[in-house]
Amino acid sequence: MSYRILEKKVLIPGQTTLLVIEAPHVAAKAKPGNFVILRTSEKGERIPLTIADCDAEAGTVTIVFLVVGKSTAELNTFEEGMSLPDFCGPLGKATHIEKQGTVICVGGGTGVAAMHHIAKGHAAAGNRVVAVIGARNKDLLLFCSELGNFCPEVLVATDDGSQGHKGFVTEVLRTRLEEDKDVSEVVAIGPVPMMEAVAKVTKPFGVKTTVSLNSIMVDGIGMCGACRCTVGGKTKFACVDGPEFDGHEVDFGELRLRLSQFRPQEQESMQLFQEKCKCAEGK
Amino acid sequence: MSDAPEKKAPRKATPRTEMPVQPPFVRIQNYLEVAVGYTEADAKAEAARCLQCKKPLCRQGCPVEIDIKGFIGALQKGDLPGSYKVLRDYNSLPAVCGRVCPQETQCEGMCVLSKNAEKTGGPVAIGRLERYVADTFAARVADGDAACLQITGEAACRMMRDDLKVACIGAGPASLTVTGYLAALGIKVTVFEALHEVGGVLVYGIPEFRLPKGIVRREVDAMKDLGVEFKTNWVGGKAFTVQELMDQGYKAVFIGVGAGLPQFMKVPGENSIGVFSANEYLTRVNLGRAYDFPNYDTPIFKADEVCVVGGGNVAMDAARTALRLGAKKVSIVYRRTKAEMPARLEELEHAIEEGVQLELLNAPLALNADENKRLVSMTVQKMQLGEPDASGRRRPEPIEGQTAEIPCQLVIIAVGTKPNPILLEATKGLGLNKWGYIDANPETGETSIHNVFAGGDIVTGAATVISAMGAGRKAAKEIAKRLLGLDA
Numbered sequence: 001m002s003y004r005i006l007e008k009k010v011l012i013p014g015q016t017t018l019l020v021i022e023a024p025h026v027a028a029k030a031k032p033g034n035f036v037i038l039r040t041s042e043k044g045e046r047i048p049l050t051i052a053d054c055d056a057e058a059g060t061v062t063i064v065f066l067v068v069g070k071s072t073a074e075l076n077t078f079e080e081g082m083s084l085p086d087f088c089g090p091l092g093k094a095t096h097i098e099k100q101g102t103v104i105c106v107g108g109g110t111g112v113a114a115m116h117h118i119a120k121g122h123a124a125a126g127n128r129v130v131a132v133i134g135a136r137n138k139d140l141l142l143f144c145s146e147l148g149n150f151c152p153e154v155l156v157a158t159d160d161g162s163q164g165h166k167g168f169v170t171e172v173l174r175t176r177l178e179e180d181k182d183v184s185e186v187v188a189i190g191p192v193p194m195m196e197a198v199a200k201v202t203k204p205f206g207v208k209t210t211v212s213l214n215s216i217m218v219d220g221i222g223m224c225g226a227c228r229c230t231v232g233g234k235t236k237f238a239c240v241d242g243p244e245f246d247g248h249e250v251d252f253g254e255l256r257l258r259l260s261q262f263r264p265q266e267q268e269s270m271q272l273f274q275e276k277c278k279c280a281e282g283k
Numbered sequence: 284m285s286d287a288p289e290k291k292a293p294r295k296a297t298p299r300t301e302m303p304v305q306p307p308f309v310r311i312q313n314y315l316e317v318a319v320g321y322t323e324a325d326a327k328a329e330a331a332r333c334l335q336c337k338k339p340l341c342r343q344g345c346p347v348e349i350d351i352k353g354f355i356g357a358l359q360k361g362d363l364p365g366s367y368k369v370l371r372d373y374n375s376l377p378a379v380c381g382r383v384c385p386q387e388t389q390c391e392g393m394c395v396l397s398k399n400a401e402k403t404g405g406p407v408a409i410g411r412l413e414r415y416v417a418d419t420f421a422a423r424v425a426d427g428d429a430a431c432l433q434i435t436g437e438a439a440c441r442m443m444r445d446d447l448k449v450a451c452i453g454a455g456p457a458s459l460t461v462t463g464y465l466a467a468l469g470i471k472v473t474v475f476e477a478l479h480e481v482g483g484v485l486v487y488g489i490p491e492f493r494l495p496k497g498i499v500r501r502e503v504d505a506m507k508d509l510g511v512e513f514k515t516n517w518v519g520g521k522a523f524t525v526q527e528l529m530d531q532g533y534k535a536v537f538i539g540v541g542a543g544l545p546q547f548m549k550v551p552g553e554n555s556i557g558v559f560s561a562n563e564y565l566t567r568v569n570l571g572r573a574y575d576f577p578n579y580d581t582p583i584f585k586a587d588e589v590c591v592v593g594g595g596n597v598a599m600d601a602a603r604t605a606l607r608l609g610a611k612k613v614s615i616v617y618r619r620t621k622a623e624m625p626a627r628l629e630e631l632e633h634a635i636e637e638g639v640q641l642e643l644l645n646a647p648l649a650l651n652a653d654e655n656k657r658l659v660s661m662t663v664q665k666m667q668l669g670e671p672d673a674s675g676r677r678r679p680e681p682i683e684g685q686t687a688e689i690p691c692q693l694v695i696i697a698v699g700t701k702p703n704p705i706l707l708e709a710t711k712g713l714g715l716n717k718w719g720y721i722d723a724n725p726e727t728g729e730t731s732i733h734n735v736f737a738g739g740d741i742v743t744g745a746a747t748v749i750s751a752m753g754a755g756r757k758a759a760k761e762i763a764k765r766l767l768g769l770d771a
Contacts, residue, residue, distance in 0.1 A: 025522050039479060045571060045580035046479070071580055086479040088516035218571070218581075221477050221518055222703050223487075224563035225545045228554055235547060235554065240705060254554055257656040261556050265582035272577050 002083035003038075006060060012140055016066050016110055017076050018052070024059030026089045032121030033095030033212065033244055036061065037220045039086040040074045047071050048217045050114035050189070050243070051090065052143075061089070064113030064142070070269040091220045092243045095210070099126040100184040104176060105151075106132045106169050106198050108190025112142040114212060115189040122187075123150040130155065130183075132172050134194075138163035170197045177205045185210065188247060192256050199247035209247035213238045216261060229255050298404040300329040302411055307636040311606045314491050314574050317633060318382070321415040330358040333407045336395055341409060344393035346753025347380075347460070349373040351390055351409055354416060364430040367420040370413060371434075375463020375506065376456065376752065378421065378498045379485060381414025384749045385627050421501055435508070443510050444469045447766050450533040451475070452519040452706065455483020456748045457539035457739030459506070460755030461762070466509040468763055473533075475517040480570060483541055484748065487570040488562070490600050492607070493630075496569075520709030525735055535734045535762045538721065539755065542740035543703025547696060548592065552650030557584060557658030561593070561601045561697035568604050586693035587611040590661050592647055593697030594624035595745075599631060601695040602639045613639050614689065618646040618666050618679045644668075646679065648686060650694060660690045700745050720744055728758030736762065 007020035026036060035050045053062035067073050078084065095118050103122045107115035112133050123129045131147040134157040141163065147154045156164025157172045165172050169190075177183060185208045188198035195211040202209040215227035215238040227238035230251035236242060303319045304310075310317050321329065333355040341351045350369050357366035370377040384390075386409055391397060394406035423431040447470045451458035454476035462472045480486050482499040507513065517523065519540060528536050545560035547553050564583070567573040571581025589605040591598050594617040605613045615634070617624060620643050624631060635641070645663035652658050665685035668677035702719040714722040714731030721730055721737040728736040738754030740746055 025517070029522055043572070043579045045582075070577075086516050088477070088479070088518065090521055091518065218563055218566050219478060219487075221705060222544045223541075224566050225547065225560040226563045228547075230554060235549075237544070240544075240703075254656065257556060258554065261584065262582045265576065269577045269580060269582070 002085065003087035004083045005078055005080055008078070008080050011064065011142055014067065016064060016142065018062060018064045019078070020060050020062050021084065021087060022059060023061050023087050026087065027054045027056050027059050027061050030054040030061060030090040031094035032097065032118040033092065034090035035092050035243060036063065036087060036089030037091060037217070038084050038088070040071060040078070041085065044074070045071055046218060046220065047075070048220055050212060051117055052113035053117050053120070064110055066110040069266045070273040073270065073273055088220070092239060095121060095244055097121045097125045102128045102130065102180065102183045104130045104132060104173065104183055104186045106173055106186060106188040108134050108169055108194040110142070111190030115187065116143045116146060118187055119147060120150055128152060130176065132157070132169050134158065134169035136160065168197070169194065170201045173198060174201050177202065177207065183207055192252055192259065195247060196252035199250070203248055210244050211247040211250060212243045213245060213250065213255060215255065216259060296402055296404040297332055299408050300325045310492065311637050314607055316495050317492050320418055321411055326358065326412060326415040329408050329412055330355050332396070332404070333359065334395065340393040340395060341390040344389040346389065346749050347374050347756045355407065355412060358412065358416060363416065363419055363423070364434050366416045368434050370416060375460050376502050377413050378417035378502060379494060380749060380752070381410050381417055382494050383489060384410055385747060386410035387628065389749065435505070443471055445471050447471060448473065448533045449535045449537065449762060450528045451537045451539060453483060453538070453540040454481040454513065455539055455541050455739060455751065456485060457751035457755040458537060459502070460752040461537045461539070461759040462506055462511050464756060464759035465762060466506055466511045468767060470766060471510065473512045473514060475519055475523070476513060476515045477518040478570065479515050481513050481515060487566045488597070490565065490569055490604050492603070493600065518705065520706035525710045525732070534766055535736060537758055538706065538730070538735065538737040538741060539739045539751065540703060540706050540741050542700040542745045544701045545696070546699045546701055548647055548698060550647050550649050552652050555650055555652035555656050555658045557586065557692050558650055558694045558696070559584065561597045561695050564601055564695045565604065574608060583608060584693055585609055586691070588691045589613045589693045589695065590616050590689055590691040591695045591697060592616045594619065594626055595697060596626045596630050598697035599626045599634045601697055603634050603637055605693065605695065606637055606639065614642045615639060616642045616645050616647060616661070616663060616689070618644065619676070620644060620668065623676050642689065644679065645687070646681070658692055658694060660688050661694060662686055662688050702741065718744060726757065727761040728754055729761065734765070
């Protein structure tokens with residue numbers, strides 16, 4: 001079985017790409033919060049990616065990825081019409097979604113894509129979803145208009161002030177929480193420091209805060225424990241117990257260090273890949 | 284004793300034919316198979332030692348009831364294709380079993396020559412012969428040998444009954460046994476595997492140097508030739524449910540998803556950088572081929588000083604893998620003594636030959652890390668053996684106040700597994716036992732759901748490849764009986 005790429009959209013050149021992949025059996029079951037694991041070749045590693053969107057009728061799953069290393073750089077070489085050898089999912093526990101009132105969904109960087117699927121789920125359940133998204137500048141903002149399709153408010157923060165609030169998403173979030181006392185939940189997906197900062201902001205307000213952890217994974221089905229993290233003093237596996245956890249209970253410091261576990265190997269692999277690309281270009 | 288053989292053991296004892304192996308100092312430099320296999324002369328000499336007992340005991344020791352006398356008898360006559368045919372009638376994975384079965388406690392343990400080993404020269408090396416027959420047969424098929432091709436051809440030409448569909452969830456030893464058995468009867472089998480490669484523990488767990496992956500692929504390809512469909516990247520309980528399979532017309536479902544989640548020790552520092560479950564360490568190296576990084580993309584963590592916690596075969600595999608990946612010192616930390624180790628003796632001996640150190644009567648107390656959370660050492664509690672516990676093994680007890688610190692930058696934890704909840708939680712009405720594994724009828728393998736069967740580690744907890752295959756065989760027989768009315 002192969003998983004054809006039906007659409008490729010470069011969201012930020014050389015950095016962030018969106019792929020719509022034909023995978024009917026995954027699309028039929030995928031829910032907000034789920035992730036997939038894919039490989040780019042027979043020699044590839046298993047890459048976990050949170051689902052950004054899916055369409056059960058069309059049989060497609062949308063993923064958005066940031067080029068951070070060799071595997072994602074290789075994934076970025078795939079074009080429309082090509083197929084991925086392996087695409088497994090849906091994995092992980094789905095987001096707990098119920099009708100509860102106002103939900104603020106915060107997304108940073110590529111995390112906005114994953115947050116998009118969850119925000120969509122909350123909106124479909126009848127919740128009032130306020131999206132808060134951030135990036136370094138307006139050109140790097142993802143899913144801004146898509147979120148606008150179902151969120152009555154999309155609040156933006158950019159580092160340089162080129163769009164929306166100049167500063168961090170956490171500042172926008174804090175202001176919002178101060179003004180609106182009826183927020184029932186905050187969902188945050190993005191870089192670890194951002195999720196940690198969001199959890200810190202929401203804590204004094206006593207608002208339920210859900211974060212989605214991007215731990216290192218191998219199988220993604222509970223077999224290996226690579227993705228273990230500490231939540232409320234207990235060890236949890238992000239792949240089967242999560243990937244979403246209570247942001248006020250997660251040990252972010254540990255997560256950050258564990259994510260650096262293979263950094264030297266990741267750099268070695270990336271360097272080799274870039275050299276190979278250069279050689280290929282030279283020919 | 285009524286089961287005693289007619290012939291007496293030969294007066295002049297011929298010792299077991301040794302298995303040729305790569306010397307330890309050579310093999311720790313590579314990832315190739317340690318045991319290189321019998322030559323034709325070795326196999327001939329060893330087969331000749333079999334007494335062809337009238338009432339063979341060896342077979343009783345085999346979980347899949349191979350006609351051992353039959354396959355060795357054919358070999359004695361020089362009939363290799365015939366010998367293979369006997370094996371294949373009972374066992375879908377002879378090349379695998381010949382390598383990884385604990386024969387010493389099964390067929391070979393029952394062999395009449397195992398009594399008075401000094402006089403008899405020891406039991407017939409059944410496992411080594413099984414491997415020889417399977418490997419040689421495959422090589423001859425590859426060479427186009429007519430007699431061998433005829434046997435593979437016979438199987439491929441069987442009528443397929445597309446109306447009789449069976450699904451297997453998981454593609455490890457238990458499921459592959461069910462698959463091989465039913466496919467040979469013409470039943471259409473579809474195997475759903477969660478990972479990207481078929482074989483279960485045979486590909487993610489057991490290292491290449493003990494079981495080359497090419498061997499597993501060969502056995503799987505033989506099943507594909509029988510019309511079996513393998514669907515990789517399909518996670519039972521996520522991409523589909525058991526009920527959905529039944530609704531799609533599968534007449535029976537076999538659940539063989541393995542044991543699942545690794546146990547950790549619940550000691551401080553366990554999430555430090557450099558601490559791995561054996562499952563993760565071995566999966567990276569075996570399934571991900573991390574031993575060939577960066578040619579393959581999956582990375583592996585390397586360190587000079589490595590501690591492996593546990594005393595089973597998985598611990599041995601992890602320790603020997605770490606040596607091959609360049610560790611200067613690898614120690615197995617075990618809270619009892621060598622005598623209580625559940626590992627096969629052969630695996631333990633190989634590990635020691637290769638330079639693995641044993642830190643016996645030591646129980647990990649803490650894993651110590653530096654300020655960057657990178658592991659630097661393990662604190663152990665010194666133990667002693669007390670009175671035997673319920674299992675009959677002497678219980679390890681701490682020696683008050685005696686601890687030690689072992690420097691290490693990599694710890695691999697191999698202290699067992701617990702049930703994987705994914706499929707179990709998604710299957711309504713599936714009865715579990717008090718340990719959380721599937722409750723299956725010991726005779727038929729049937730679960731609390733009609734026509735849904737289970738076997739292997741998801742029923743017993745972590746056990747051996749061959750016990751999973753034994754469970755698979757029982758379930759397959761029952762499925763065949765129900766679907767075809769066969770009383771096999």
